Amino acid sequence: MDFNLTEEQIMIRDAARDFAQNELLPGVIERDEKQQFPAEQIKQMGELGFLGMMVDPKYGGSGLDTVSYVLAMEEISKVDASASVVMSVNNSLVCWGLETFGTEEQKQKYLVPLAKGEIIGAFCLSEPEAGSDATSQKTTAIDKGDHYLLNGTKNWITNGNNASVYLVIAQTDAEKGHKGINALIVEKNMEGFVVGPKENKLGIRGSDTHSLMFTDVKVPKENRIGEDGFGFKFAMKTLAGGRIGIASQALGIASGAYELALKYSKERKAFGKEISKHQAIAFKLADMATQIEAARHLCIKAAWDKDQHLNYDLSGAMAKLYAAEMAMQVTVEAVQIHGGYGFVKEYHVERLMRDAKITQIYEGTSEIQKIVISRAVLS
Ligand code: CAA
Ligand code: FAD
Numbered sequence: 021m022d023f024n025l026t027e028e029q030i031m032i033r034d035a036a037r038d039f040a041q042n043e044l045l046p047g048v049i050e051r052d053e054k055q056q057f058p059a060e061q062i063k064q065m066g067e068l069g070f071l072g073m074m075v076d077p078k079y080g081g082s083g084l085d086t087v088s089y090v091l092a093m094e095e096i097s098k099v100d101a102s103a104s105v106v107m108s109v110n111n112s113l114v115c116w117g118l119e120t121f122g123t124e125e126q127k128q129k130y131l132v133p134l135a136k137g138e139i140i141g142a143f144c145l146s147e148p149e150a151g152s153d154a155t156s157q158k159t160t161a162i163d164k165g166d167h168y169l170l171n172g173t174k175n176w177i178t179n180g181n182n183a184s185v186y187l188v189i190a191q192t193d194a195e196k197g198h199k200g201i202n203a204l205i206v207e208k209n210m211e212g213f214v215v216g217p218k219e220n221k222l223g224i225r226g227s228d229t230h231s232l233m234f235t236d237v238k239v240p241k242e243n244r245i246g247e248d249g250f251g252f253k254f255a256m257k258t259l260a261g262g263r264i265g266i267a268s269q270a271l272g273i274a275s276g277a278y279e280l281a282l283k284y285s286k287e288r289k290a291f292g293k294e295i296s297k298h299q300a301i302a303f304k305l306a307d308m309a310t311q312i313e314a315a316r317h318l319c320i321k322a323a324w325d326k327d328q329h330l331n332y333d334l335s336g337a338m339a340k341l342y343a344a345e346m347a348m349q350v351t352v353e354a355v356q357i358h359g360g361y362g363f364v365k366e367y368h369v370e371r372l373m374r375d376a377k378i379t380q381i382y383e384g385t386s387e388i389q390k391i392v393i394s395r396a397v398l399s
Contacts (some may be wrong), residue, residue: 023092026191027088028088029085029087029088029091032088032091032092033091033092033095033303034095034332035068035092036070036091036092036094036095036096037095037098039064039065039068039070039095039096040095040096040098040099040100041099043061043064043102044058044096044099044103044252045099045100046309047067048066048099048100048226048368048371049365049366049368049371050343051100051102051225052102052224052225052226052365052371053225053365055218055220055221055225055226057102057181058102058106058226059102059182061103061194062106062137062140062182063099063137065096065103065107065137066136066137066138066140067137069081069082069137070082070092070096070107071110071111071115071134071135071137071140071170072106072110072111072115072131072134072135073088073089073092073095073111073135073138074086074111074112074116074188075115075119075135075240076129077117079119079127079128079131079132079135080131080132080133080135080136081115081135081136082300085323085327085387086324086326086327087266087320087323087324087327087329088263088320089111089112089118089264089265089268089323090147090264090271090272090320090323091266092107092317093107093108093265093268093272094268094271094272094319095218095272096272096277097268097269097270097272097276098099098273098275098276098376099274099276099277100226101223101224101269101272101273101375102224102225102226102227102375103226103227104269104272105178105224105227105266105269106140106178106179106182106227106270107265107368108262108265108268109140109141109142109143109178109179109262110134110137110140110141110179111261111265111322111341112261112262112265112323113141113143113187113188113258113259113261114134114140114141114142114143114185115131115134115135115169115287116142116258116261116262117143117187117203117241117245117254117258118130118131118134118187118205118245118260119131119135120257121195121245121246121254121257122204122249123226123240123242126242126243126245127138130185130205133184133186134282137296138213139183139184139185139188140179140182140185141175141183141184141185141186142178142179142180142183142185142186142187143177143178143185143186143187143258143262143383144174144176144186144188144189144206144232145189145255145259146174146175146176146177146394147159147172147173147174147175148173148175148231150387151175151176151386152384152387154189154255155197155198155201156253156291157172157189157190157191157201157250157386158170158172158173158191159171159172159173159174159188159189159190159201159234160190160191160192160194161188161190161191161192161193161204161239162192163192163248164238165241166240166241167190167203167235167238167239167240167241168190168204168238168239168241168244168263169226169237169238169239169283170188170190170204170206170212170234170236170237170238170239170309171234171235171236171237172233172234173216173231173232173233173234174188174231174232174234175231176231176382177229177230177231177232177261178214178227178229178230178382179227179228180215180218180229180230180231180232181215181228181230182380183220184207184208184210184226184277185205185206185208185227186206186207186232187203187204187205187206187245187250187256188203188204188206188232188234188239188253188294189201189202189203189252189255190204191203192248192249192251194247196249198252199249199252200249201249201251201252201255202244202245202248202249202250202251203244203245203246203251203254203255204239204243204244204245204251205239205243205244205245205335206234206237206239206243210237210238210239211237211238211395212234212235212236212238213231213234213237213321214232214233214234214235215230215232215233215234216230216231216232216233217230217231217303218230218380219353221378222374222377222378223254223371223374223375223376223377223378224375224378225374230239231299237379256315259383259384260333260336260337261326261332262382262383263322263336263337263339263340263384263389264319264322264323264326264332264336264339264340264342265377265383266344266382266383267315267318267319267322267336267339267340267343267344267379268319268323268343269379270315270344270346270376270379271312271319271343271346271347272342273317273351273372273375273376273379274308274312274315274346274350274351274372274376275312275316275380276368276372277350277351277354277355277368277369277372277373277376278308278309278312278350278354279303280354280355280358280367280368280369281304281305281308281353281354281358281369282296282305282373284357284358284361284367285301285302285305285357296355301357303320304353304356304357305357307351307353308353308354310351311349311350312346314346315339315342315343315346315347318335318338318339318343319339319343321335321339322335322339333392333396334392334393334396335367337384337389337392337393337396338389340379340383340384340389340395341386341389341390341393342351344376344379344380344389345380345386347376347377347379348373348377348379348380349385351369351372351373351375351376352373354369354372354373355369355370355373368375
């Protein structure tokens with residue numbers, strides 16, 4: 021068993037670290053406060069190849085493995101989880117879904133600009149009444165011969181306003197249940213498509229989360245992904261990989277907060293010595309370091325499974341469950357180690373704590389990961 025990273029993986033990790041420190045860190049507090057999308061930084065990430073990391077170079081991607089993606093996601097998330105969710109959605113949901121299941125025409129038309137980061141994409145499954153219970157789709161895509169007529173509302177869509185391409189899951193034949201669901205590629209400028217107001221969020225405030233409304237949107241048949249009725253499986257298979265991305269995001273948020281807490285604990289003095297020399301603080305750091313290392317192993321194992329073409333439904337769900345729960349605990353402790361300074365914005369840890377919360381909710385809540393894991397272990 022080889023735990024060493026390859027030279028290429030180290031290079032990618034270091035490039036992501038440098039980018040995060042030099043380009044994302046300045047302004048991250050202000051973007052969080054103003055709920056400002058990191059447009060310029062996302063453009064740069066596209067140019068550096070971070071938005072189509074695993075896509076074949078023949079489709080404009082970087083052709084890297086999933087382990088490199090995890091390493092890069094961790095580094096970007098240490099500093100700016102709003103930027104990393106854009107990265108995660110574009111890479112593991114939109115690009116992967118199109119590259120794996122799209123037609124050659126769909127790849128040329130949509131995947132190439134998405135992988136190059138010239139445009140970004142969105143993945144639209146959740147609805148006002150269908151979140152965890154994702155088969156209860158109310159959005160309809162009625163077959164009209166050469167096109168589908170799309171009607172309904174999607175909720176909480178990341179990149180909602182900044183995307184140009186939307187992968188929309190909708191019910192074509194309600195009688196067939198989840199086997200009557202399709203995945204359609206919708207362009208922002210299609211008639212009848214309206215982006216709703218931006219959500220005012222607790223965390224990842226720099227990312228843009230919107231509801232989307234579709235009224236009689238005509239989506240050409242050639243924009244369906246896969247066979248008729250493949251939409252729900254498409255969503256599940258795509259989310260299995262997406263969960264590795266969000267697990268790495270949680271890992272990064274936690275390791276960012278830990279690094280800040282470690283540094284602070286060696287500088288801050290109380291009762292005549294650095295607070296790191298008080299065992300209560302030192303033990304917190306020991307727990308945090310151990311939990312982070314465990315999460316990193318789970319993330320890299322799930323990524324390795326994917327790279328080896330093994331099943332990663334279970335390892336990805338375990339990585340996401342553990343990393344998200346861990347991120348919440350570790351960021352709370354990071355604030356605690358900072359004392360009152362942890363409660364104010366310029367020390368970053370309060371933002372990381374707020375950002376950690378979403379990792380327990382999106383791409384399948386922690387409870388949903390337990391459903392996936394328990395079904396696998398009991399089968
Ligand atoms: N791969 C392939 N097929 C799968 C699958 C997988 N990983 N998981 C389920 N399926 C298939 C099943 O085999 C079944 O098909 P068959 O009947 O042909 O066997 C079908 O899908 C339905 O599966 P279930 O019966 O297991 O469905 P369920 O109603 O019990 O729900 C669930 C399963 C795991 C809870 C699922 O609904 C789920 O994952 N919910 C969470 C939704 C979610 O993660 N949303 C995230 C939205 S995107 C997002 O959040 C992005 C972001 O924030 C940035
Ligand atoms: P519900 O499903 O109503 O769940 C409420 C609570 O009940 C949760 O604690 C849940 O775990 C629990 N629960 C539900 N069912 C069960 C069960 N069977 N057993 C035990 N507990 C259960 N969606 C997209 O499609 N695309 C996106 O880009 C996207 N981005 C998002 C960005 C943000 C900032 C947010 C907040 C959400 C985003 N989502 C996105 C939606 C997200 O995936 C859902 O919020 C999530 O899947 C949970 O669905 P829900 O909010 O409807 O909660």
